[in-house]
Amino acid sequence: MARSRLATAALLLPALALVLVGFAYPYLTMLVAPAADPHPDVVGKLLAAVTDPYVVDIVARTVRVAGLATVLSVAFGFPVAWLISRAPGRWRGVLLLAVTFPLLLSTVVRSFAWIVLLGRDGLVSEALLAVGLTDTPTQLLYTEFAMVVGLTQLFLPLLVLTAYSSLAGVDPTLEDAARGMGAGGAAVFARVVLPLALPGTAVGAILVFAGCMTAYTTPSLLGGTRNRTLATLLYQEANTSLDWSAVSALAIIMTLLVLVVTTVMSRISAIGSRA
Amino acid sequence: MIRRRPVLSLLTLVTLVFLLFPILVVVGVALSRGDVLRFPPDGVSLRWFGEALSYRPFTDSLGTSAVVAVSATVIALAVGVPATYALHRRSPRGRRFLLTVFLSPLIVPELVLGFALFQLFLVRAGFDALTALIIGHSVLLLPYAVRVTGASLERADPALEAAAAGLGAGPLRTFFGVTLPVIAPGVLSATILSLLTSFNNVPMSLLLTSRTVQTLPVAMLEYVQTSFTPMIAAVSTLLLLLTVAVAVLAERLVGFQQVFGRSAP
Numbered sequence: 001m002a003r004s005r006l007a008t009a010a011l012l013l014p015a016l017a018l019v020l021v022g023f024a025y026p027y028l029t030m031l032v033a034p035a036a037d038p039h040p041d042v043v044g045k046l047l048a049a050v051t052d053p054y055v056v057d058i059v060a061r062t063v064r065v066a067g068l069a070t071v072l073s074v075a076f077g078f079p080v081a082w083l084i085s086r087a088p089g090r091w092r093g094v095l096l097l098a099v100t101f102p103l104l105l106s107t108v109v110r111s112f113a114w115i116v117l118l119g120r121d122g123l124v125s126e127a128l129l130a131v132g133l134t135d136t137p138t139q140l141l142y143t144e145f146a147m148v149v150g151l152t153q154l155f156l157p158l159l160v161l162t163a164y165s166s167l168a169g170v171d172p173t174l175e176d177a178a179r180g181m182g183a184g185g186a187a188v189f190a191r192v193v194l195p196l197a198l199p200g201t202a203v204g205a206i207l208v209f210a211g212c213m214t215a216y217t218t219p220s221l222l223g224g225t226r227n228r229t230l231a232t233l234l235y236q237e238a239n240t241s242l243d244w245s246a247v248s249a250l251a252i253i254m255t256l257l258v259l260v261v262t263t264v265m266s267r268i269s270a271i272g273s274r275a
Numbered sequence: 276m277i278r279r280r281p282v283l284s285l286l287t288l289v290t291l292v293f294l295l296f297p298i299l300v301v302v303g304v305a306l307s308r309g310d311v312l313r314f315p316p317d318g319v320s321l322r323w324f325g326e327a328l329s330y331r332p333f334t335d336s337l338g339t340s341a342v343v344a345v346s347a348t349v350i351a352l353a354v355g356v357p358a359t360y361a362l363h364r365r366s367p368r369g370r371r372f373l374l375t376v377f378l379s380p381l382i383v384p385e386l387v388l389g390f391a392l393f394q395l396f397l398v399r400a401g402f403d404a405l406t407a408l409i410i411g412h413s414v415l416l417l418p419y420a421v422r423v424t425g426a427s428l429e430r431a432d433p434a435l436e437a438a439a440a441g442l443g444a445g446p447l448r449t450f451f452g453v454t455l456p457v458i459a460p461g462v463l464s465a466t467i468l469s470l471l472t473s474f475n476n477v478p479m480s481l482l483l484t485s486r487t488v489q490t491l492p493v494a495m496l497e498y499v500q501t502s503f504t505p506m507i508a509a510v511s512t513l514l515l516l517l518t519v520a521v522a523v524l525a526e527r528l529v530g531f532q533q534v535f536g537r538s539a540p
Contacts, residue, residue, distance in 0.1 A: 014357070185280075
C-alpha cells in the first residue's frame with residue numbers, strides 16, 4: 001500500500017514541479033514583490049496606477065474593445081453555430097473545418113491581413129470611395145474600430161465551436177415539436193433553441209471576452225501607439241522601464257480583471273441556466 | 276437548406292468570408308512584384324518568398340521556434356501523461372485540486388506569465404532566453420496534455436488494464452502494453468495541438484528574447500511594426516502552407532475535429 005502511494009506520488013511530482021517552478025512561484029512572487037526589483041513597492045505602484053487617468057483610460061478602452069468584439073462574436077457566431085449544428089452531415093464537416101482552420105493560423109498572420117485591408121489605400125477604403133460613402137481615402141488602421149474587427153476575426157471561431165458543441169446537444173425534435181404546435185422560426189429560436197444552448201454559449205463568450213482583454217498581437221498591430229490596451233501598455237513598460245514594481249501593478253490589474261470577469265460571469269450564467 | 280433558411284445562410288456566408296478572405300489577401304500580397312502592400316497585388320512574382328527565405332532574423336528564429344516547440348511538447352507530455360494517468364487511474368487524495376493546479380496556467384494572461392518568467396529567470400537569475408522559453412512553453416502546454424489525454428483515458432475501459440494486471444503483467448508492462456496503445460490517439464492529438472500552440476505563441480515569447488534568441492512569430496511581429504513590405508506576407512503564406520499540412524496530417528492520423536474541435540482554451 002505504501003509502495004503504491006509512493007508510485008502515485010512519483011507520477012504526479014514532475015508535473016507539480018513544473019507548475020511550481022514555471023508558473024506558481026514566478027507568478028506569485030511577481031505579484032507581491034518582483035525578484036528583479038531591489039526595492040519592491042507593488043502596493044504603492046498599484047495605488048498610483050489605479051488613480052492615474054492615463055491607466056484608467058487604457059483599462060476602459062481594453063474593456064470597451066473586448067466587450068464590442070465579444071458582442072459581435074456572439075451576434076454572428078451563435079446563428080452560424082446553429083446553422084452548422086442543423087446542417088446535413090457532409091456540410092457540417094466542411095463548415096466546421098472552414099470555421100476552425102483560422103484558429104490554427106498565427107495571430108500575427110491574421111492581424112497582418114487587416115493592415116493590408118484597413119490602410120488608407122486598402123480595399124475597404126477604396127470600396128467606401130467607390131460606393132460614394134466618402135470623398136477622400138479613409139485611414140481605418142490604428143483605430144479602435146480596427147482592433148474590434150481584428151479581435152472579432154480572431155475569436156469568432158472560438159465562439160462558434162463552443163456554441164456548436166452545446167447546440168449539438170439540443171435535441172432537434174424539440175424544435176420540430178415547437179414548430180408542429182404552431183411556433184414560427186423566430187419563436188422556435190427564441191423560446192426553444194436559445195434557452196437550451198445559452199449556458200454553453202455563455203462559457204464561450206466569457207472565453208472570448210477574456211481572450212480579447214489579454215490579446216497582445218492584434219492591439220499592437222491594429223491599434224497603434226495611440227490606442228494602447230492593458231496588454232500593450234504592460235509590454236511597453238516591461239520592455240522599456242526598469243520599474244518592475246510598476247509593471248507588477250499592471251500585471252495585478254490585468255490578472256484581477258480576467259479572474260473577476262471569468263468567475264463572476266460564469267456564476268451569473270450558472271444562475272441564469274438554473275432559472 | 277439554403278432555400279429553407281435564407282437569412283441564416285446569408286449570415287453564415289458573410290461570416291465565412293469575414294473569417295477566410297483576409298487569409299486569401301495575405302496570399303495575394305505575398306505574390307506581389309512591387310514593394311508596397313496592396314491587394315489585389317500589382318503583378319505576380321515569387322521574389323518575396325526568396326527574400327523571406329534568405330532573411331536571417333526569420334531563418335534563425337524559425338530554428339529557435341522549432342527547438343522550443345519540440346522541447347516544450349516533449350516535456351509537457353513527459354510530465355503530463357504520467358500525472359494524468361495517476362489522476363484517472365489511481366484516484367489520489369485531492370484529485371480535483373490537483374487537476375485545477377495542472378490546468379491553472381490557462382487561467383492567467385500569458386503575457387503576464389511571460390513577464391513573471393522574464394523578471395525572475397532573465398533579469399534576476401540570468402538564465403539564457405532559450406531555457407526560459409522552453410520552461411514557459413512547457414507550462415503553457417501542460418494543461419493541453421492533461422486535458423486531451425485525460426479525455427481519452429476517460430473513454431478507455433479500465434477493465435482492460437485490470438485484465439492485464441490479473442494475467443500477471445506488472446504496472447509498467449500494463450501501462451506500456453495496454454494503456455498507452457489505447458490512449459495513443461489522445462497523446463497524438465495532444466502532440467499536434469501542443470506543437471502548433473507553441474509554434475504560434477506570441478504573448479509568452481514576447482519578453483523572453485535576447486540578442487540571439489527570438490521565436491519566429493515575435494520576429495515577424497517586430498518586422499511588421501517597422502517595415503511594410505510584402506515579405507511578411509510571403510512568410511505568412513509559407514506558415515499557411517505548413518498549417519494546411521498539419522491539418523491534413525491531423526485529419527489522416529486521428530481526425531481533424533478530434534485534434535482541433537476542442538482546441539478552445
